[in-house]
Amino acid sequence: MKVGLFIPCYIDQFYPQVAVATLQLLEKLGVDVDYPLQQTCCGQPMANSGFSHYTQGCDSLFVKNFTGYDYIVAPSGSCVLHIKDHLHDDKNQAAADQIRSRIYELCEFLTDVLQVKELQASFPHKVGFHVSCHGQRGLHLSQMSELNAEDFSKPGFLLSLVKDIELVQLNRKDECCGFGGTFCVSEEAVSVKMGKDRVQDHLEHGADYITGGDVSCLMHMEGILKRQKSGVKVLHIAEILNGQL
Template sequence: MTVALFIPCYIDQFYPDVAIATLTVLERLGVQVEYPAGQTCCGQPMANTGCDSDTAPVAKQWVKRFAGYDAVVCPSGSCVSMIRNHYSDYFGPEDTDFQHLRDNTFELCEFIVDQLGVRSIPGRFDRPVSIHSSCHGLRELRLGACSENMTPREDKLRMLLESLEGIEIKPITRVDECCGFGGTFAVAERETSVAMGVDRVTDHISSGSEVMVAGDMSCLMHMSGLIRRRNMPMSVKHVAEVLNEAIQSDSSGLDRSSSAMANQ
C-alpha cells in the first residue's frame, strides 16, 4: 500500500513537528509514505464561510494532487471530514478520482486501527493526560461515541493511548463538549469562542491532567493560546506526538508489532 500524507496548512505553517511525528509513526508501522508536492489547503475555511465559488477550484486541485494513491492519511479529523462529507458539492458522480479519494482518505488514528488493524502501540508515556474529542471527529467521522447519539462506537484515539505503558488517562466531566474554535467561528464570535475554550481547558485541568491530547491540532491551537495567555497549568500534544514519543521509547517492541501485522 502506497499512502499519501496530507498535511493541513495550519500544521504545515505552525506545527511541523506534528507532521514529522505523523510520518514517523506511519513509517514505523511499515507504511510506505509519500508526500505529494504542491498540496494545498483542502478549502474548508472558504466552504465554512459560504464561498463555494472559491472552494471549488481548491477542491479540484486537491483531488488532482492526490489521485492515484491507494489511500490518503491526514492528522486532522476536520480536513478529512471536509473531503469525505463535503467535497461531493464540487464533483459529479462520474468523477472516479474523487470517488476513490472520498472512500480512501482517513484520519490518522482511524487509519491505524481500521486499515492497518493495529490496536496497540508498544511504548511508554509516563504522564497523566486527558482527551479532547473534536466535533468533526465525533460527529462527522464517527471516530467515537457522542452524547447526542446513543450508537456505541470504539474511540480509536483512546484505544491507542490506553495501550501505552505508564500512561494515566484522567476522566473529564464533559467528554464531548466543543472547545469553541470552529474555524471562522472563533473570529466572528470571539467572546463566545473564548468562553467555551476556557471552560474546556478548566475541565481538563480539574481532572488532574498535565497534557491535553487530541487528534485535531486546530482545537489544540485554539486552547493552547488560551492556556498561554492565562498561564494555566496545562500543555497540549497531538496524538501523533504522543504515539511517536512512546514509539521512540520502545522501538524493538514496535518492530515486532509491525512484523506480526505484516504477516497477517
C-alpha cells in the same frame, strides 16, 4: 500499500512536529508514505464560511495531488471530514469520489486499516483527551454522548496501547471547544469562553497535557492556556503515539 500524506495548511505552517510525528509513526508501522509537495488546504475555511463556490481551485488541486494513492491519511478529523463530505471536481468527479472514499483520519487508519494492536510508546503523564467534534460526530471516531448506543473510542483504544499514560476523566466528555473555523474570530467572545470552559474541565481533573486529533482545536486551547500562563501543554495524539517525546 501507497499512502498519500495530507498535512493540513496550519499544521504545515505552525505545527510541523505533528506532521513529522505522523509520518514517522506511519513509516514505523511499515507504511510506504508519500507527501505530495504541491498540497495546500482542504478548502474547509472557505466552505464553512459559506464560500464553497470559491473552492473549485483548491478542490481541483487536492484531486490533482492525491489521485492514485491507495489511501490518503491526515492527522486531522476536521479536514478529512470536509474532504469526505464535500470534495468536488467538475472535470474529474470520479477521481474526487475515489479520494473521498479513501481518505482516513490518522487514528481510524491505524485502527481500521492497519489494525494496530500494539505500539512502542510510553507517556508517563496525566493526559486529558479532547474529543474533536468533526472527528467524533462526523467521522464516528468515538461514540457520541448524545446517542443511546454502545461506547467505543478509536483514539481511546490507541492511547490505551501507550505505556504508563494516565487518562483523566472529564465532566463533559465531548463538548465542543469553540474553535469552529472562522467562528473563532467572528464570534470571538463565545469561542474564547467555550475554550476556557473546555480547558478548565481538563485542569480541574489534573491533566498535565491535553491531546486530541485536531490541531485546530488544540491551537485554540493552547492559545488560552498560554494566555493563562498555565504549564499545561497540548500535544497532538500522533506525537504521543509516535513515542519520540
